[in-house]
Amino acid sequence: MNGFKYIGGELYSEDVKVAEIAKEVGTPFYLYSSGALFNNYHEFEGAFSELNPLVCYAYKANSNLALCKVLAGAGCGADVVSEGELRKALQVGVPPEKIVFNGNGKTLRELNLALEHDILMFNVDSDEEMVSLNSTAAELRKKARISLRVNPDIDPKTHSHIATGLKESKFGFEISSAIESYHIANELGNLEVAGIHIHIGSQITSLEPFMDALEKIAPLLTKLEETGIELKYLNVGGGLGITYREEPPLLLSDYRQAIASLVKATGLKIIFEPGRRLVGNAGILITQVLSLKETPHKKFVVVDVGMNDLIRPAFYDAYHEIKTVKDEAAADGIVADVVGPLCECGDFLAKDREIPRVRGGDLLAIFSAGAYGFSMSSNYNSRCRAAEVLVKGDIFQVVRERETYEDLIRGERFFEN
Numbered sequence: 001m002n003g004f005k006y007i008g009g010e011l012y013s014e015d016v017k018v019a020e021i022a023k024e025v026g027t028p029f030y031l032y033s034s035g036a037l038f039n040n041y042h043e044f045e046g047a048f049s050e051l052n053p054l055v056c057y058a059y060k061a062n063s064n065l066a067l068c069k070v071l072a073g074a075g076c077g078a079d080v081v082s083e084g085e086l087r088k089a090l091q092v093g094v095p096p097e098k099i100v101f102n103g104n105g106k107t108l109r110e111l112n113l114a115l116e117h118d119i120l121m122f123n124v125d126s127d128e129e130m131v132s133l134n135s136t137a138a139e140l141r142k143k144a145r146i147s148l149r150v151n152p153d154i155d156p157k158t159h160s161h162i163a164t165g166l167k168e169s170k171f172g173f174e175i176s177s178a179i180e181s182y183h184i185a186n187e188l189g190n191l192e193v194a195g196i197h198i199h200i201g202s203q204i205t206s207l208e209p210f211m212d213a214l215e216k217i218a219p220l221l222t223k224l225e226e227t228g229i230e231l232k233y234l235n236v237g238g239g240l241g242i243t244y245r246e247e248p249p250l251l252l253s254d255y256r257q258a259i260a261s262l263v264k265a266t267g268l269k270i271i272f273e274p275g276r277r278l279v280g281n282a283g284i285l286i287t288q289v290l291s292l293k294e295t296p297h298k299k300f301v302v303v304d305v306g307m308n309d310l311i312r313p314a315f316y317d318a319y320h321e322i323k324t325v326k327d328e329a330a331a332d333g334i335v336a337d338v339v340g341p342l343c344e345c346g347d348f349l350a351k352d353r354e355i356p357r358v359r360g361g362d363l364l365a366i367f368s369a370g371a372y373g374f375s376m377s378s379n380y381n382s383r384c385r386a387a388e389v390l391v392k393g394d395i396f397q398v399v400r401e402r403e404t405y406e407d408l409i410r411g412e413r414f415f416e417n
């Protein structure tokens with residue numbers, strides 16, 4: 001199930017007309033389909049069922065509570081990187097034994113909280129972090145299960161901002177030094193060495209980088225075994241790409257085929273941390289056209305969302321499909337930049353895009369916005385963040401109110417003389 005379709009020239013999310021939601025909620029708003037979320041999770045989990053995987057959804061992609069609850073309800077675990085994400089995962093009912101804690105800079109407060117809740121494991125990123133996790137665990141009289149995040153030095157052929165497995169990247173242990181760090185960890189009394197973690201990047205659309213990464217760590221796994229370090233888990237991270245334009249998506253069946261034998265050969269339990277793959281195409285962003293501006297050189301469709309709402313085009317030059325909510329296939333087309341109202345030239349949603357000749361008041365849908373959309377939004381230009389709406393069948397509900405001026409200034413105060 002895709003979650004969004006045109007029926008009789010009108011965009012629907014499941015059984016609800018998007019224009020009806022806009023009438024009630026106003027614009028802009030993010031719109032998520034719970035059916036699509038549920039399906040994406042089951043498709044993912046089902047594709048790897050022979051490996052009996054633990055799927056930990058990467059909360060950074062979208063941590064709206066209602067959306068996370070749909071995934072938790074379907075049995076999905078959580079990959080968290082902050083106190084906020086950990087608390088959200090616990091709040092929506094993810095069992096601690098399905099939570100992994102990632103990140104290259106965890107605070108003592110975060111380590112404490114995660115230890116108190118007995119999460120499945122920490123993916124540690126440095127020797128110093130191992131030492132402080134060990135002493136925090138000792139104070140709590142606990143044992144912290146850990147995986148070492150290993151950097152396999154692989155080019156995932158994606159945007160440089162989201163290529164995390166190259167040796168220049170800040171993440172993980174170099175393969176050559178990892179063995180030593182595993183032995184240090186093994187000597188620390190309040191750590192339990194449980195696994196190995198790799199995550200090489202995001203929006204990856206070919207299989208080779210994933211396979212190369214697994215092949216690169218294989219000798220390390222053998223060395224660990226030979227030197228008496230026993231692992232239980234192999235965490236292969238996230239990174240699977242989705243379709244933004246017309247690029248063929250990476251088929252889960254091909255991914256399984258590519259990695260299954262490599263994974264089985266390790267005898268370890270596999271953990272995945274998909275983010276974008278579960279939520280990216282389960283969400284769209286609805287915006288209203290404010291004006292169509294034509295200069296002698298260019299046309300601009302000015303809309304009521306900007307880079308503060310969806311930063312991906314500005315930040316990664318990302319392409320997001322944009323269509324009218326009323327499908328005006330017959331309408332005359334123009335080529336225009338779709339731009340937001342912020343005071344920056346980088347504030348665009350699309351460049352030189354073919355689009356129907358829209359007018360102020362028309363609604364546009366920006367597709368594939370479920371991942372890294374709202375979660376990367378900000379209040380830049382003192383703008384209130386958009387509402388979020390979830391649809392299930394013929395019912396829709398606002399699952400995050402549109403921010404108000406009061407939200408915007410919460411916590412700010414005048415300097416008292």
Ligand code: LLP
Nearest residue numbers: 058199202203238239240273274275276372
């Ligand atoms: N695991 C780890 C350790 C990660 O760092 C990430 C994403 C994931 C899993 C999930 O990756 P995914 O399956 O979503 O590709 N803001 C960027 C993406 C940044 C990804 C950061 N790490 C974007 O909008 O494209």
